[in-house]
Amino acid sequence: MTRNFRFGIILFSKGTRSVWQDIARRVEDLGYDVLLVPDHVPMCAPFPALMSAAAVTTRPLLGTMVLATGLYNPVLLARDVAQVYELTDGRFELGLGTGWMAGDFEATGLPFPLGRSALRTCTTTEVTRMLREAGHRVPVLIGAGGGRMLTLAAKHADIVSINDAPGIVPRGEPGHNKLPHGLLAERIGFLRQVAGDRFEQIELCLVLCSVHIAGSGEPDLGMARALYPGLSDEELLRLPGVQHGSEQDIADSLRQLRETQGITYFAAMEYGGNLEAFGKVISQFR
Amino acid sequence: MASYPFRFGVALLGAVGSAADWQARVRQAADLGYDIVHVADHLPTLAPFPSLVAAASVPGPRLGTLALNTGLYRPAVLARDVADTNRLIEGRLELGLGTGHSPADYEAAGLPLGRPGLRVDHVEQTITELRRLVDPMPPLLVAASGRRMLRLAAREADIVGLIVVTPDSEQFIADRIEFLRSAASDRFDQLELNLSVLSVIFTDGDPDLTFTRQLLPGQSDEQLRASPGVLIGSVSQVAETLLRYREKYRLTYFSVIEPYMKDFAKVIERLR
Numbered sequence: 001m002t003r004n005f006r007f008g009i010i011l012f013s014k015g016t017r018s019v020w021q022d023i024a025r026r027v028e029d030l031g032y033d034v035l036l037v038p039d040h041v042p043m044c045a046p047f048p049a050l051m052s053a054a055a056v057t058t059r060p061l062l063g064t065m066v067l068a069t070g071l072y073n074p075v076l077l078a079r080d081v082a083q084v085y086e087l088t089d090g091r092f093e094l095g096l097g098t099g100w101m102a103g104d105f106e107a108t109g110l111p112f113p114l115g116r117s118a119l120r121t122c123t124t125t126e127v128t129r130m131l132r133e134a135g136h137r138v139p140v141l142i143g144a145g146g147g148r149m150l151t152l153a154a155k156h157a158d159i160v161s162i163n164d165a166p167g168i169v170p171r172g173e174p175g176h177n178k179l180p181h182g183l184l185a186e187r188i189g190f191l192r193q194v195a196g197d198r199f200e201q202i203e204l205c206l207v208l209c210s211v212h213i214a215g216s217g218e219p220d221l222g223m224a225r226a227l228y229p230g231l232s233d234e235e236l237l238r239l240p241g242v243q244h245g246s247e248q249d250i251a252d253s254l255r256q257l258r259e260t261q262g263i264t265y266f267a268a269m270e271y272g273g274n275l276e277a278f279g280k281v282i283s284q285f286r
Numbered sequence: 287m288a289s290y291p292f293r294f295g296v297a298l299l300g301a302v303g304s305a306a307d308w309q310a311r312v313r314q315a316a317d318l319g320y321d322i323v324h325v326a327d328h329l330p331t332l333a334p335f336p337s338l339v340a341a342a343s344v345p346g347p348r349l350g351t352l353a354l355n356t357g358l359y360r361p362a363v364l365a366r367d368v369a370d371t372n373r374l375i376e377g378r379l380e381l382g383l384g385t386g387h388s389p390a391d392y393e394a395a396g397l398p399l400g401r402p403g404l405r406v407d408h409v410e411q412t413i414t415e416l417r418r419l420v421d422p423m424p425p426l427l428v429a430a431s432g433r434r435m436l437r438l439a440a441r442e443a444d445i446v447g448l449i450v451v452t453p454d455s456e457q458f459i460a461d462r463i464e465f466l467r468s469a470a471s472d473r474f475d476q477l478e479l480n481l482s483v484l485s486v487i488f489t490d491g492d493p494d495l496t497f498t499r500q501l502l503p504g505q506s507d508e509q510l511r512a513s514p515g516v517l518i519g520s521v522s523q524v525a526e527t528l529l530r531y532r533e534k535y536r537l538t539y540f541s542v543i544e545p546y547m548k549d550f551a552k553v554i555e556r557l558r
Contacts, residue, residue, distance in 0.1 A: 017342075017374050041362060042419075045370035051339035052374040054305070071363055075329060075395045083333035087305045087340045 003203060005258070007282045008034035008267035009275055010065045010207070014044045017052060024053035028060050030279030031286060034093065036065035036267055047080045054088045062088055065207070065267055066097035066143040066161065074126040081131060085138050094131070095161070096124045097143035124149075128156045141205065150187060154195035154202075159265065161205040162187050164241065165227050180228055184240055188261055205265035206257065210242045211250065211278040219244050220272035243281075251284035290478045292532070294554050295541035297324035297352055302332050305340050311544075316346040318551035319558070322380060324352035324541060329394040335367045342375035349378050352482070352541055353429035353447060355386030357405050358395055361415035369420045377424070381416075382447060383409055384429035406434045413442050427480065436462060440470035440477075445539065447480040450515040451502070459514050463535045480539035481531065484515040486524065486546040486553070493518045497545060517553075525556040 009032050013023050027035045035053055037046045050062045062084075067077070085092045128140055142153035145163035153160045164184040184206070192199045209227055212219035224236045236242050240257060243250045257263045268278040296315045302308045315323050323341060325334045338349045354364075372379040385405040386392065392399040400408075409428070417423060428439035429447040439446040446466060450458055459481070467474045485498040498510050510516055514531075517524045531537040542550045 014370075015373075017376050020374065041366055045335070045366045047333070047336045048339045048367060048371045048374050051336045052342075055340070055343050071360070073358065073395055073397070076358060079330055080333045080336060083302060083331070083336045086302060087308065087336060089304055 002258070003264040005254070005285055006033040006203075006265040007278065007285075008032060008036050008063070008065070008205075008265065009278065010036040010038055010267055010269045011049075012038065012043065012270045020044075020049065020052055021056040024057050026275070027053075028057045030275070031282045032060055032279070034061045034063055034265075034267065036063045036095070038065055039067045039071070041071075047084055050084060050092070051087060054091065061091050061093050063093035063141065064095040066095035066141065068098070069096045069124045069127060070098060072127075074130060077127055078130045081127075081138060082136055085136060090137075093139045093141055093159070095141040095143060095159075096127060098124065098149060125152060125156065144191075145187060147190065150191050151194050154191055154198060157202060159203040159205055160191060161207060161265075161267070162191070162263075163207070164239075180231070180239060181235070185261060188263075203265055204261070204263045205267060206240060206263045208241050208243055208266055208268040208274070208278070209271065210244070211268050211274045211281060212244045212272075213247060213277050213280060214245050214249070216273070216277075223269060223271045247280050247284050250281045254281070289536075290538040292528075292557050293321045293478075293480075293539040294319070294550070295322040295324050295350070295352065295480075295539070296320045296547045296550070297326055297541060297543045299326065299544045300331065302337055302340075305343075308337065308340055309344050312341045312344040312347070315547060316344055318547060319554045320347055320547075320551075322348040322350050322541075324350050324382070327351060327353070327355045327358070327386075327391075328388060329391050335371045338371055338379065339374055342378065347378075348380050349375055350380035350427070351382045353382035353384035353427065355388070355391055356383045356409045356412050357386045357392065357400065358397065359412070361412045362419065364412065365416050365419035368416060368424065372420075372422075372424045377422070379424040380427060380445070381424045382427035382429055382445075383412065384447075384449075385409055385435060387451070402432065403434065406432075406438060409435070410438055410442075413438075429482075431462075433465065436466050437469045440466055440473065443477065445478040445480055447482060447541075448537075449482045450484070450513055454509075454514070455512045456514045459531070459535050459537070463537075478539055479535065479537045480541060481537050482515060483517055483540050483542045483546070483550070484513065485510075485517065486542060486550045487516070487518045488521060488524070488549060488552075489518065490520060521552045521556055524553050528553065528557060 009027055037049050039046050046064050054062055081094050131138055139158040141159035141161055142157040143161040143163055144150045144153040164180050166180050209223040210219055221233055221236050224242050237244055243253060254266055268274045298311055312323050325337050327334050334351050341349050368381055389399050425444045427445035427447050428443035429449055430436045430439045431449050431451055484501050487493040495507055495510050498516055517527055
């Protein structure tokens with residue numbers, strides 16, 4: 001079975017109601033399937049931002065990419081999720097991750113050890129379980145790179161966003177600080193193995209940190225450099241999360257990722273010119 | 287002495303449902319003349335901030351929490367929700383904080399209830415953090431009944447929300463206003479004073495206290511009738527009671543719960 005492509009945008013913008021809602025309308029107009037918000041302190045509060053976007057859009061799904069689950073009390077989080085799902089008439093996808101930026105935990109006064117990956121993984125399991133038990137049919141995306149999160153995702157997730165940044169894997173686990181090229185295939189292979197029969201039901205997602213249409217100046221690799229430190233620009237441009245070329249080239253590259261890796265859901269970060277550039281790529285598929 | 291105009295609020299209760307259903311309820315409150323729509327904060331429903339953002343599609347009334355169960359939140363995460371909600375609803379937020387009084391909510395959240403003093407400390411720390419992180423800070427209501435919360439409210443609040451939860455007569459209000467006046471000293475004149483109305487019953491005979499009994503369990507009917515938060519009489523008698531509360535206690539801001547929304551609107555009409 002080949003899944004349909006889906007395209008998302010992870011919005012970093014923050015602004016007044018009218019600025020934010022204009023961006024949400026633009027996301028819908030550009031043909032995105034999913035409008036996503038990240039979860040960092042002090043970026044935008046995810047649920048208020050999504051509810052505000054919901055008020056001015058009708059088609060795109062709304063989602064979190066991804067919540068730093070360790071910041072939340074699972075019961076309160078489940079209440080927000082159930083409420084947003086209800087208020088958007090089911091137009092919501094819940095993205096959960098462990099939370100990986102120490103700064104987020106510091107800002108909230110939680111010592112980072114409290115957010116140690118094992119504990120954060122527990123919270124993710126807990127929230128997923130509570131939602132299922134409460135009968136909510138909210139699709140759950142889990143952002144995963146390390147072995148423990150991939151194993152958790154294999155069991156619980158409808159969608160898995162594969163993180164191929166080397167730093168995401170805790171010290172001591174396979175892949176820690178390895179060069180990222182090839183890590184994507186390796187991690188999908190691991191997921192396939194632990195998911196067993198469930199693998200076919202899981203939608204695979206990849207986050208794109210740069211989408212650059214050739215002929216419009218130089219690609220902005222700032223985000224890529226921050227996420228994959230220590231790589232040369234040439235190495236960065238070969239990463240699957242860094243797309244550069246004509247609209248047609250990039251569309252072909254995504255088709256190839258579907259062919260070879262089974263990835264069908266691509267979510268670009270709103271960084272540099274990505275919002276508009278990826279919109280042009282999406283029109284190649286319509 | 288600063289004198290605030292009358293303000294009236296209604297707390298919408300229970301499940302939210304679809305955005306269309308929810309906004310219809312908010313619109314009804316606005317059409318009935320309410321100045322502010324409140325949401326409470328209990329588990330498992332409803333989620334205050336997403337509900338308030340969804341309510342903002344209806345223009346007009348301010349939108350507030352009455353009151354957040356502050357003990358359930360980590361201040362920095364709460365600060366982000368407060369600041370962004372207020373920005374996304376264009377400054378219409380009025381933030382009400384309380385200690386949380388329902389053991390069931392703490393139990394559901396898997397958090398210890400803690401003795402009252404600790405819960406008051408947490409509210410105080412939360413206010414400090416909010417003032418540091420949230421700019422502009424929305425108007426702050428502090429819901430108070432006990433002395434510690436009244437002292438905190440006297441120092442920090444823009445609005446003090448009085449809740450009558452124990453069996454008491456109008457003397458309850460008189461005592462607390464006096465306590466607040468002396469604790470707030472120079473600040474007292476700036477404080478806007480709010481009272482949570484528990485029941486509004488229009489009758490010239492025996493009031494039907496069925497619903498009131500559920501709100502204040504364990505109290506005799508006589509105690510319920512004497513409670514300053516239970517308004518009984520004709521529309522004009524209830525209006526006169528509120529005029530008297532304004533005259534004697536400087537209470538100018540009254541909040542009812544949704545089951546009384548339509549009835550209380552008749553009183554609002556009388557007082558405008």
